Amino acid sequence: MQSRTGARWEEFLGRLDRRLVSLGLVLFTLPPLVGKWVLPLTASSPSRALQAAVEAIPPEKLVFISSDWDAGTQAESRPQLTAIVRHLLKQKRKFVLFSVNSPTGPQIAQTTVEKAIKEEDLTEEQWKYGRDWANLGYKVANTPWIRTLSRSIQEAMKEDWQNTPISELEILKGVDRWGPDGQVAMLIDVTGSATIEYWYAYLTPTKVKLGLACTGVMAPEQYPYLDSGQLSGMLTGMKGAAEYFELIGAPSPELRVTMAGQSFAHLYIVLLILLGNVPIFLGWWQRRQR
Amino acid sequence: MQFPSLQLAGSEFWIAALLALGVAAGILALVHFANNQVKRAVIVGCAFLAGLFYFLEFFIPPDLKSEEVIVLRWNLTQTGSIIGNAAQVIAGFTFLLGIYNLVHIHGNIIRRLRGGWINSVAFFAAFLAMVVFAFWRDWQNWFDPLYPNYITPGKPEFIDPKGATFASQVADKLWAPLWVNDIVKDHKPRQDVYTLLFEGVYRNMDATMFSILAFYIVSAAYRAFRIRTREAAVLMITAVIVMLGQVPLGQFLTNWIPADGFFHGLRLEEINQFVLGQINSPVQRAIGFGIGLGGLAMALRIWLSLERGSYFEEGS
Numbered sequence: 001m002q003s004r005t006g007a008r009w010e011e012f013l014g015r016l017d018r019r020l021v022s023l024g025l026v027l028f029t030l031p032p033l034v035g036k037w038v039l040p041l042t043a044s045s046p047s048r049a050l051q052a053a054v055e056a057i058p059p060e061k062l063v064f065i066s067s068d069w070d071a072g073t074q075a076e077s078r079p080q081l082t083a084i085v086r087h088l089l090k091q092k093r094k095f096v097l098f099s100v101n102s103p104t105g106p107q108i109a110q111t112t113v114e115k116a117i118k119e120e121d122l123t124e125e126q127w128k129y130g131r132d133w134a135n136l137g138y139k140v141a142n143t144p145w146i147r148t149l150s151r152s153i154q155e156a157m158k159e160d161w162q163n164t165p166i167s168e169l170e171i172l173k174g175v176d177r178w179g180p181d182g183q184v185a186m187l188i189d190v191t192g193s194a195t196i197e198y199w200y201a202y203l204t205p206t207k208v209k210l211g212l213a214c215t216g217v218m219a220p221e222q223y224p225y226l227d228s229g230q231l232s233g234m235l236t237g238m239k240g241a242a243e244y245f246e247l248i249g250a251p252s253p254e255l256r257v258t259m260a261g262q263s264f265a266h267l268y269i270v271l272l273i274l275l276g277n278v279p280i281f282l283g284w285w286q287r288r289q290r
Numbered sequence: 291m292q293f294p295s296l297q298l299a300g301s302e303f304w305i306a307a308l309l310a311l312g313v314a315a316g317i318l319a320l321v322h323f324a325n326n327q328v329k330r331a332v333i334v335g336c337a338f339l340a341g342l343f344y345f346l347e348f349f350i351p352p353d354l355k356s357e358e359v360i361v362l363r364w365n366l367t368q369t370g371s372i373i374g375n376a377a378q379v380i381a382g383f384t385f386l387l388g389i390y391n392l393v394h395i396h397g398n399i400i401r402r403l404r405g406g407w408i409n410s411v412a413f414f415a416a417f418l419a420m421v422v423f424a425f426w427r428d429w430q431n432w433f434d435p436l437y438p439n440y441i442t443p444g445k446p447e448f449i450d451p452k453g454a455t456f457a458s459q460v461a462d463k464l465w466a467p468l469w470v471n472d473i474v475k476d477h478k479p480r481q482d483v484y485t486l487l488f489e490g491v492y493r494n495m496d497a498t499m500f501s502i503l504a505f506y507i508v509s510a511a512y513r514a515f516r517i518r519t520r521e522a523a524v525l526m527i528t529a530v531i532v533m534l535g536q537v538p539l540g541q542f543l544t545n546w547i548p549a550d551g552f553f554h555g556l557r558l559e560e561i562n563q564f565v566l567g568q569i570n571s572p573v574q575r576a577i578g579f580g581i582g583l584g585g586l587a588m589a590l591r592i593w594l595s596l597e598r599g600s601y602f603e604e605g606s
Contacts, residue, residue, distance in 0.1 A: 013512060021512070022505045039538035040545055042559060071496035107488065111479065124475075140381035147344075148374030155371045163432060216536060223571040224578065239536060256538075263539030265504065269511045270530050276512030277526075 006279030013276060021272070028268040032260035038253070039260050043243040046226055050211050050233025051247045053186065054087055057209075061185035062094050062175060066195060067109035068101035073192030073215050078112055079241035079255050080213035081190045085116040087248045089127065094171055096134045098157070100141035101195045106161045110135050119250075131170045137161030141198060150202040152176050153184070178208035186211060186232070196222070196231075204230055213240060238262060334595040341593035343369070392417075420492075423470060423484040430465040440464070441473050449473065528565060535562020 031037070057063060065084065069077035088095050097113065099105035113135070117127050127133065136157050139145065149156035154176045157166055166172045175183040187203060188211035189196045196212050203210065209232045212222060216237030225231040235244055242259050245252040298306050321332060347366040352359045358367035396410035430437045439447040440463055449459045451474040460468060468474070472482040479485050517523045534540035540558035547557050554560060591597040 018509050021509055025505065025508050039542045041538050042541060042549070044559070044563060071493040072500035074493070074497055075501070104488075104492070108493070111489075114478070140378055140384075142377045142381050144370065144374040144377040145381075146374075148371045151367065152371065156374065164438075220532075220566055220570045221574050223566055224575040227567070227571055236536070239538070259538050263537035263542075266533045266537050267539055269508055270533055272508055272511040273515045273526065273530070276515060277517050280517055 006282045009279045009282070025265060025268055029261045029265050032264050033257060036253075036257045037260040038256045039263060041239075041242055041246060041256065041259065043247050044236070044240075046234035046236065047240055047243040047247060048233070049226070050188075050213075050235060051087070051244065053209055053211055053232035054084075054093070054188075055091060057091075057093055057185045059092065062096060062171070062183055063088060064184050064187045065095055065097045065109075066187060066189040066191070066199070067097050067099050067105050068189060068191040068193060068195040070102040070104045070108060070192070074108070075258075076215045076237045076241070077190055077192055077213070078108075079238060079252065080235050080244070081109060081112050082116045082119075083235070083241050083244035083248065083250075083252075084188055084190065084211075084213060085113050086120055086250055087244070089117065089120045089122065090248060090250075094132050096136060096171065098136040099138045100146070100198065101191065101193050103138045106135055106137045110161070130164075130168070134166075134169050134171050135161045136166070141195065146198050146202050150178065150206060153178075178203055178206035180207055182206070182208070184208060188213065191215075191218075194218070196225075200225060200230055337593060337595055341589075343373075345593075420484075420487055423482075423487060426466050427471040427482060427484045430471070434465070436463075441475075443475075451476070528569075531558065531561055532565055535559050535565075 054063070065081070067081060069081075085095070097106065097109050099109065102108075113133065117124070120127075129135075137160060139149075139156070145156060153172075154166070157172070159165055160169060178184045178187070186209040187199055189199060190213040192215050196210070196214070199210055210230060211233050212231055213235040214222065214237075216239070219234065219236040222231060222234055226234060235241060238255065238259060239262075242252065242255045245255060321329060324332070343366070346361060347359050347370055350359050350361060350366070352367070358365055360366065392413070396413045398404075399410040400407050400414075436447060439445040440449050442448060443450075447463075449463060450456065453459070460473075464471060464473070468482070470482055470484070472480040472485070474481075479489050515526065515529075517526055531540075534543065535558045540562065544557040544559075547553050549557065555564070588597075
């Protein structure tokens with residue numbers, strides 16, 4: 001039976017205005033963001049594994065990036081894509097973007113990549129569209145098409161996002177196969193949904209390396225694939241992006257500050273869970289007293 | 291059997307497209323006017339044949355030289371590519387279906403002046419604005435073969451933003467004014483209406499919608515997560531470890547434990563990795579096996595049309 005204090009507490013929580021709780025979240029996350037607090041950050045093993053996998057790609061081979069996110073998950077996915085692209089630029093690895101999940105994804109990815117090229121102090125001529133990188137736009141993800149893509153890139157990809165035939169894109173000349181025997185050594189899925197499932201099912205047989213940059217909530221489901229080696233490495237949410245920036249030697253102070261804000265948001269949620277359980281703790285304590 | 295590669299252009303292309311549309315309309319009409327038994331037979335037959343094709347294509351070992359699956363001189367691999375491209379086209383039509391659905395629902399709400407009709411007006415305004423400015427900006431790129439030369443430096447037809455005749459060239463050669471299609475490469479982001487709508491409005495609204503989730507989570511945190519049993523207590527402790535271990539604050543809290551010392555395993559980020567890798571991973575694998583078996587059973591039921599759906603119940 002619940003104690004009187006516990007019942008009062010329950011009543012108090014029930015009456016608590018939800019707007020106050022939301023305001024609490026804002027107030028809790030504001031100090032680290034305004035004060036630009038920076039907390040310690042150690043790279044996790046999945047992030048290190050992704051970095052190692054990218055650096056092991058032979059220089060003549062391409063990397064495909066499936067950019068399957070839109071504005072909804074941009075807080076996590078944009079820094080992830082930026083970090084990965086900057087690493088590829090540092091390594092002078094050519095890459096090709098496409099999207100199978102979000103029709104607006106290619107445009108957002110385009111601006112993100114253009115910004116990353118600028119951040120690496122490269123001009124448009126030094127890292128030229130069509131020669132060093134390309135954006136093949138949005139393709140509707142259905143199983144027959146993905147099976148075609150797994151067999152032949154030329155068969156499945158006809159044009160880039162601005163309708164330029166891929167035959168006119170120098171980077172894609174002769175590029176048709178995935179894996180060690182093909183021209184594409186790795187596919188990295190930067191995603192806010194479960195698109196990686198397609199690549200597990202249809203690209204794993206080609207032995208192409210798979211990398212993943214997913215939102216925080218998606219990560220726990222992917223650990224079995226890291227164990228099995230189907231996934232070469234993984235970035236988890238904003239933390240994964242911040243770790244990757246550190247690993248590639250291009251730390252992002254802005255992201256570190258945002259991470260401190262996220263830390264305090266997590267702390268606030270933990271405190272709220274404890275607050276909600278006060279009546280139960282009180283009940284236990286009173287039972288033990290008796 | 292090899293399929294010839296068809297590269298149609300000009301009038302041949304349009305005749306072929308019209309012919310394809312006519313045949314598709316004819317088949318649709320036949321199916322539409324057929325009785326339910328025939329419709330059922332068509333659906334069951336199509337589902338079975340489609341399933342059989344992929345079943346054979348997947349399970350028959352490919353030719354060692356060409357790596358293609360060939361059955362009785364029929365190249366299943368090449369046929370699969372054609373089906374893949376056809377599926378892309380069909381999937382494109384689903385966008386039209388989605389637009390029709392939205393227009394139908396919101397049109398009805400406005401016509402009957404139901405509660406919240408002003409939101410439906412906002413939908414139409416936003417939809418039209420995006421469609422008009424996106425098409426107006428891009429249609430020259432789709433239909434004018436010279437357009438790429440206008441925007442590519444070095445080409446003789448290039449319209450140089452720094453040139454003295456820039457304004458007159460824009461007026462003569464471009465199908466849209468600069469405020470609709472900003473071709474000046476130095477402008478990043480582009481200074482046209484579509485970019486304003488996409489980058490300035492849509493993206494921020496989408497991000498805002500998603501971030502509202504955070505407020506729902508904090509609201510649910512103290513209302514829903516009650517430790518009434520031992521199992522719930524274990525779940526809460528695990529959740530707290532993972533929530534704090536996934537952010538730098540967790541590392542900050544146990545940073546005093548030496549990272550290379552005997553007790554490094556007690557650092558929060560290490561415990562978090564242990565929970566995710568050693569406890570969560572086997573559980574996820576078990577769930578995955580369950581889902582896989584369920585999916586296989588469901589696929590068989592759909593392939594053999596054993597699944598009961600509204601249409602079949604109605605038909606029988």
